[in-house]
Amino acid sequence: MPPGITTLAADAPELSAANTGFMLICSALVMLMTPGLAFFYGGMVRVKSTLNMLMMSFISLGIVTILWVLYGFSLAFGTDSGSLIGWSSDYVGLSGIGLTQLWDGYTIPVYVFAVFQLMFAIITPALISGALADRVKFTAWALFVALWVTVVYFPVAHWVWGAGGWLFELGVIDFAGGTAVHINAGAAALGVILVIGKRVGFKRDPMRPHSLPLVMLGAGLLWFGWFGFNAGSWLGNDDGVGAVMFVNTQVATAAAMLAWLAYEKIRHGSFTTLGAASGAVAGLVAITPSGGSVSPLGAIAVGAIAGLLCAMAVGLKYRFGYDDSLDVVGVHLVGGVVGSLLVGFFATGGVQSDAKGLFYGGGLDQLGKQAVGVFAVLAYSLIVSALLALVLDKTIGMRVTEDDEISGIDQIEHAETAYDFSGAGGGAGSRKAAPASADTVAAAPKNKKVDA
Secondary structure, three states: OOOOOOOOOOOOOOOOHHHHHHHHHHHHHHHHHHHHHHHHHHHHOOHHHHHHHHHHHHHHHHHHHHHHHHHHHHHHHOOEEOOOEEOOHHHHHHOOOOOOOEOOOOOOEHHHHHHHHHHHHHHHHHHHHHHHOOOEOHHHHHHHHHHHHHHHHHHHHHHHHOOOOHHHHHOOOOOOOHHHHHHHHHHHHHHHHHHHOOOOOOOOOOOOOOOHHHHHHHHHHHHHHHHHHHHHHHOOOOOOHHHHHHHHHHHHHHHHHHHHHHHHHHHHOOOOHHHHHHHHHHHHHHHHHHOOOOOHHHHHHHHHHHHHHHHHHOOHHHHHOOOOOOOHHHHHHHHHHHHHHHHHHHOEOOOOOOOEOHHHOOOOHHHHHHHHHHHHHHHHHHHHHHHHHHHHHHHOOOEOOHHHHHHOHHHHHHOOOOOOOOOOOOOHHHHOOOOOOHHHHHHOOOOOOOOO
16 A cells, blocks of 8 residues: 655645545445445354344444544554654644545545555454353453554554555555565464464354354355455556456455365365355455455456465464464465465566566565565564453453353343344234134034144
């Protein structure tokens, strides 16, 4: 994603209505991804946790929006300080931004860039929630989101995309969020679950998705919204780079889905809907950092490799004993690492930049830069997220009680259930209270019970 610091130079480009409209649509598409993620995760949990899973995504829409306006945009994209963090007083409360003030070097207003980036900030902590299904207090989760975006997401976004950020200056390529979003969220998920522990019954009780149609709906919304997530990250539509990213997003996603399904068929003997949805998401994750650097053929390779490796990775939780409820580590962390590192192999040097990967004569230089970005973000997010979870767990407590977890977190935390069948019609039970008429009783055969 091309970052910059806003200035009002005399030779600044003029506002483009076309690019502005395009970016507003992309922002709305990325916003739709968070409800899509809620449906995706909501269908994957047991019925007693459905609403809690939905709410863990939806609450991010509220908390992160307010914090972004108050200080998040300034920390992430303000004037650089020490290559680690940004700050611009004009961005605090978005109060010092002119109505038509342009993002430096681009033809869209600062307000449009800010709202587009806001949607990235919203979905990143929501991604973490899938690893914590069934067992986290909602108040503790809400507080964790507020703290996490402040001390992890906002700084990392500056490192990767902010002018002066150390990873940006190093030359790490992350077109739309492989490090800042997916590795960041996946590493955070791992850090938190190592602190809060496993679900009651992990490895013992069946914990199957309660609604695969809901999962597929969520995956479809994510796939749809991801075109805004990826193609919009070029901040305009003037030179064809966004169009290549759009194509690569579709191609890699398709390849990853097919690779995951092939692995499932060979390993387990079936093509599953959950595998199709998970494979698609794995492809979307992997192409996010790399799609602006590779050709469509490269996108096929990126998607296929990510689909295969992520399908293999989701089983690691059983081998190593960490309870990643909905495979956030296996899909987002692994997929983000794979997609980011593959830039160092498949970058053609002819799309977003002239940086070339190993297979295009670029040697190991770009791969080394990508590795630095991957492991710096992974380590920082893992450690800080674990510390945040530990502090919250030792103070207000992160987990519901074992009894509450068994009985169902929806009732305990939200006083609701996802599905209420008490008013449903049909069946003998619904007719139980209706008395039989005298004529009906008289006409009934003597040896049969009247269905009253």
